Amino acid sequence: MNRTVDPGPGRSRARASSPSRGVAAALAAALLAGVGVAWLTRDSDAALPPASESGVTRSAAPTAGDAATHAPQSGSPAGTDGSAGPTPPGVRPATQQVGATAAAPDRLTIRRLGIDMRVVPVGVARDGEMALPETPAQVGWYRYGPRPGDDAGSTVLAAHLDMPGYGIGPIAAVGELRTGDVITVRSGDVSRRYAVTSVTQVRKTTLDLAALFARDGPPLLHVVTCGGDFDREQRRYDANVLVSAEPLR
């Protein structure tokens, strides 16, 4: 008796709400498909860690700009070369010291991305910003900073993302780098390999330039280009893409 009268609460409810269920299912399918396509076509930038972790934003630890970085130094502090007992200060000829320096970098290669670019030494433009090679085909090495192979500080290599009359430069691909990817920098006869530790996009207004161009601290490689939004009137991007890498032994 029960069987014939009562079709079961589940079935009756299902039948009663059939049209709205159909719409809900359709919406669910649409959402799923949309999210799926969105995920499949997602920008690789979305996978970047937040800028605050990059170590080159102002909020980061005071790696540069602290007293020690800018404390004027010349030679070793008195007495540090004598470990025990009184030692008079070191004395040397008052002539210009000619220190042996490593060769300047001349080639940047990132095999996974097919990047193989000439590196040229650059300095500072008239406006006080880093001077870059005009063509995005070349990479500029900040020649006042550390060289690859130096004991301390960050070697800075930067290239134009794009340029009127040229198009998009090969450096644009560095945004696709992942932790552990290998970057090779050649300096004359010596090639040095670096492993990527971070890829970040930082707004230019919050970029910690002193940390990016650090002359002290661990030896690092910083590869820099532009990113973010482009201001057509100023012809400037509002962010930098920064790749940080450490030497591989």
Place this chain on the structure above:
Amino acid sequence: MKSLRIAAATTLALAPAAFLAAPAHAADATVSILHAVPGATVDVYANGKPLLTDFKPGTLTDPLMLPEGTYDLKVTQAGAGAGGAAVIEANDLKVPGGANVTVVAHLSEAGKPVLTPFVNDTSTIDAGKARITVRHTAAAPAVDVRANGTAAFKNLTNPNEAKADLPAGTISADVVLAGTDTVAIGPADLDLKEGTNTIVYAWGSAADKNLKLAVQTLSGMHSAPGGVPAGAGGQAAAARETSEVARYAAVIGAAAAAGGLVLVSRRRAVRAR
């Protein structure tokens, strides 16, 4: 009080490395000593205690960290002892806290040995630039210092200095008698390294024809460039916008297609029943 200061000075100057590893006192000064008196190897005493022995002309000490205060410096012939006759004596030499000072033993314009403390400019230097400081510490009249043949500093007299921040790089420097082309010293190549203060001393005696240059370099005043302008075309941004538009179209299209498909199949199922 004075003996306390002496004790403090000698402790700091001559302490083992472990003690120096402690953070330097804020009021300490960085002091280097340059010997620019021709011919005499000397000993130097600070507040009666030996500071340097067998100090030779044309040599410079590494920087010493000394507590701020006043110091009595005495320079004697090497081996003469603390009680020996003073070649130069300067009492109550002021060493300001936090300052970077070079004390120079040199000849006055008239040829008398003197001690002059110079305060070194260690303020931050703009990216791409180098500071040059020139100091007249020679027994010689007023001079001009030329960089690459052009008078950069004019009419410099003993014991004064002049300085400028220049683009970093190598210059050819020489010293001429003021207002003339008569070269007194040089030319010499100077590598003005970015972010450093290269201090050039003219020393010796014109009468004895032993005028020379001494060079001291202070580093660590560098600063970073103002930015990295690494894109001016906008093509990368445009390409990204294009791909964004295509992406949104794909997302909306896929959503509509999937939703439509489900809706149609549901209607068919209902009608069939």
